[in-house]
Amino acid sequence: MLLKGLDERGFVFYTNQQSRKADDLAANPYCALVFPWHAMERQVRVEGVVEKVASDEVDAYFASRPRGSQLGAWASQQSQPVESREELDLQYTSYERQWPDGTEISTPYFWGGYRIRPEAFEFWQGRTGRLHDRLAYRRTSSSSWELVRLQP
16 A cells, blocks of 8 residues: 555545455454664554545546556556466556546445554664563544553
């Protein structure tokens, strides 16, 4: 997954909504993101609930993508088996013909975005002897944040 946005509402990414990832999120809308910095022995983990992004926001993002990425979104049935690379290339070529250079490519009906609304952040710092620092911020029922130090 490639993170494409962040604001006060949460973390946003876009994908084919008929993919395995989308199926997993439909079955369990609670997920986590991890941002590792291995060389520095640090990471941030974000946990939260996923919701779909509004269609106008999806359309605006899709329109901002490079043309090749737009065509690729139409051509790929993400996570589904494909017989050969040639089959995938033929799909792509058929969409190139459908939308010649200079024409606007519409957002695929099966493509959309998800926003992860954070409920917890954990900041991890590696330390000697595996006595790592772990600081967790958790959203409380009053929508404030509680800080807890976790054992490694």
